Amino acid sequence: MSEKKPVIVYGASGYTGRLVCEYLREYNIPFIAAGRSAEKLNAAMKSNVAGIETADYEVVKVPHTVAALTELFKGASVVLNTVGPFAKFGGEVVQACLASKCHYTDTTGEQDWLITLEQEWGAKFANAGLLLAPGIAQMYTTGEIAAQLCLETPGLDTLDIAVFWGGSPTIASTQTILVNAAMAKAYYLEQNKYVEHQPDAGLYNLAIPGQHELALALPWGGTSHPVWFKRDPHVANVKVLGGVFNRGLMLAVPQIVAAALDATKDMKPDDRYAALAQTAAGVMNTMPPRENPRVNKSLDSVHASGPLGRAHCVINGNSNYKQTGMLQAYAAAHLLQQPPKRVGFASGCQAFGHHELLGQLRSFGLVSKPVLTVHD
Numbered sequence: 001m002s003e004k005k006p007v008i009v010y011g012a013s014g015y016t017g018r019l020v021c022e023y024l025r026e027y028n029i030p031f032i033a034a035g036r037s038a039e040k041l042n043a044a045m046k047s048n049v050a051g052i053e054t055a056d057y058e059v060v061k062v063p064h065t066v067a068a069l070t071e072l073f074k075g076a077s078v079v080l081n082t083v084g085p086f087a088k089f090g091g092e093v094v095q096a097c098l099a100s101k102c103h104y105t106d107t108t109g110e111q112d113w114l115i116t117l118e119q120e121w122g123a124k125f126a127n128a129g130l131l132l133a134p135g136i137a138q139m140y141t142t143g144e145i146a147a148q149l150c151l152e153t154p155g156l157d158t159l160d161i162a163v164f165w166g167g168s169p170t171i172a173s174t175q176t177i178l179v180n181a182a183m184a185k186a187y188y189l190e191q192n193k194y195v196e197h198q199p200d201a202g203l204y205n206l207a208i209p210g211q212h213e214l215a216l217a218l219p220w221g222g223t224s225h226p227v228w229f230k231r232d233p234h235v236a237n238v239k240v241l242g243g244v245f246n247r248g249l250m251l252a253v254p255q256i257v258a259a260a261l262d263a264t265k266d267m268k269p270d271d272r273y274a275a276l277a278q279t280a281a282g283v284m285n286t287m288p289p290r291e292n293p294r295v296n297k298s299l300d301s302v303h304a305s306g307p308l309g310r311a312h313c314v315i316n317g318n319s320n321y322k323q324t325g326m327l328q329a330y331a332a333a334h335l336l337q338q339p340p341k342r343v344g345f346a347s348g349c350q351a352f353g354h355h356e357l358l359g360q361l362r363s364f365g366l367v368s369k370p371v372l373t374v375h376d
Contacts, residue, residue, distance in 0.1 A: 005032045008031065008080070010083055014170070027332070037061065079097050079105070080331070084175070098125060109220060111187060121345070131342075133347065138324050145300075147159050150313050156305060162300070164215060164244065166298070177221075178256075209314045223240040291319040311372065
């Protein structure tokens, strides 16, 4: 079946998966919507994917095993994975992609997962001529675009990144936040070495462009950027903070995380994961409404500096989950037509180019023209 459809969206019934399918339709790309429940997949496609009646797609139920996923992926070219937490569920998908010779992307922000992918799978994918691109999503790729625009000014080696969005986490991302906080460390990059964020630092007050009130921010597990830029010879230091514009929600996040960690600290890993998943379901157990661009705004701000120069880039946008869906769909569109700029472990910008990704976001009305200020 997959021989007729070059792209597979794994986890297509989730909030992000639905949007990936929607933008695959926009790019006129045939796809398979895959997951563990055919009933949920069919319901999601028919009720939650705009224009699905004109899409060329199939729904496939598949168990989450390497053997079953490998069989499904055979004959396809690209797998877009949205099933998290990725550190728990991603290994089988990556292994199946390599076995079936498929490019792999996902939407993760789990820093430990990125480090694992780079160390254990990067060279294998590179040797096979395949792309391994985790973290293609608004919270990471749009900020990376801003960083790359700053780095076009030579001599800058330090990135101070802020990412903000309007809205609330999905069911899956709420679970990922709790699991990641409990079971992994968060790092920033200092002189090209990973340095652990202080786990009890609490909320940070951050000045962000466009408002007088200070915003509340967290490291969010360290994010993808320190891992991507550790391989960039121009960059030595990377620190990322971010949050939602909703101050009340931000105030609640550390309390929820601290309570969950305390309640599960003496549990075995599997029991702890189950308890954290249950806690996450108590925090968020319904799909967020479809994004409203007048409400669900995004802001990515990057200060880049060096010994004798500075640059600042701001990208304002809307609908961060739609940005993610579009970026994933474009990754598939590119990979179906020509090889990426880099194979093996790579970010979205490293694989496809930051100007090209920016152009795609702008063409869909998802971000405004970047405001870039350079002092050198």
